[in-house]
Amino acid sequence: MEKIAVVILNWNGVKLLEQFLPSVIQYSPEATVYVADNASTDESIAFVKKNYPTIKIVQNKTNQGFAGGYNEALQHIDAEIYALVNSDIEVTENWLKPILETFETEPETAIIQPKILDFKKKDYFEYAGAAGGFIDQFGYPFCRGRIFDNLEKDNGQYNDDTEIFWASGACFFIRSSIYKELKGFDEDFFAHQEEIDLCWRTINKGYKIKYCSESIVYHVGGATLQQANPQKTFLNFRNSLLMLTKNLPQNTLFQVLIIRMLLDGIAGMKFIIGGQFSHCWAIIRAHFSFYGLFLKNYKKREKNQIEIYFKTKSIVYGYYVKNGTVFGDVI
Known part of the structure; x- marks a missing residue:
């Protein structure tokens, strides 16, 4: 069993793979990197095979969205930790080290999210996750660093490692044993908020979800389904x-x-x-x-x-x- 697998879900995202795979390859020596392809019709698979022969490819037969796509692909990946990473994420040096240390020292922690900043405006938090997610009692999600559409500048105000309610699906670390125990994402959701649902089910099982500020990634956001859609x-x-x-x-x-x-x-x-x-x-x-x-x-x-x-x-x-x-x- 591998220690950690970085799994990038892709659908017709060859341009994003061209742009963001280099940082993942450069800064993830601890991990085996996978591209889980959701039945793309562009040149994604050919591009990866030609330019990154060390990357492992899992090909789903149909586009099952975020939830079904990961559920299908992860059946073929044997690793202790899954790092589920959007194709529009730029990672940074040593981004995996503090995550792995937290998993090793905190057995009750099941899921971890890094600090997610805006790729287009790198000193600001990014909409999808920011510095860790919460919900109010009516189910509306919000984040440290993002309230509705208002995004905070990163001035170090969330440079802590703290317990959160949900971790962003844009960059989502989970123990494979917990993922399997909970039968993964709910495929009725197709996409959006399935990660919050999985986090809530994880909490209902007595596990913890953490935010790790020492791990930093940059997210483009809205690359698959635009915010105004x-x-x-x-x-x-x-x-x-x-x-x-x-x-x-x-x-x-x-x-x-x-x-x-x-x-x-x-x-x-x-x-x-x-x-x-x-x-x-x-x-x-x-x-x-x-x-x-x-x-x-x-x-x-x-x-x-x-x-x-x-x-x-x-x-x-x-x-x-x-x-x-x-x-x-x-x-």
Whole structure:
């Protein structure tokens, strides 16, 4: 069994592989590097074989999204630690060392996220993960370093190693034994928030999730599905409701779902006022898709759900009513 496998999920991303594979190869001597290809139709596989013959390739037969793509590929990879890395990530020197040290000294830690900065603006945190993720009691995610679309400059304010609620799928380290115990990502999600769901299920099993500031990567973000894409809105709103259904304690589940759906309605009205009608329609579609998947996902619930301490009751209230723009303002 390998100690650590860096697994890059790729779909028609030959340009990204050209740009970002060099840093992964240069700075990952401890790891075996894999490209898990999600049935690309471009020259991705030919490029890797020609230019990086030491990289191992796992070819999925169909594009199963982030969740299904990794679930399929990781069945063929035998390593103690999986490092799941987006194809638009630039890594830095010694990025793996502090991660491996944390896993070795903290057996209760199952998942780790590095510091994720913006590739285009390298002194700022990046949207997808920043300095570690949390959710409020209604399932809205936020990060240290990122509240909604407000991104903080990295002034060393999060140069700590601390416990977090969720780690970003953009650069996600997990013990393979835990991944297998939890049967990986939920493929009903396809893409978006499946990593938060997996983290929540990990916490419900009694394990910890950590942020490691000494490991630094730079993320482009939005390279596969642009931020303004209505399909991204659909997936985020639907998957958040599925995640709540699966993981909230029974005594709060239905109360939270009702309030959450009302808040989603307000978000839809905000999209209408802003002339973003396709995003409002995406929320409506998300709710109907959720209704169709509710019973299936309710049956996935574990017998015991841990009562979670949320950093804040409502990130919506903290941001829009209290005018909080940074992590410290809204918790």
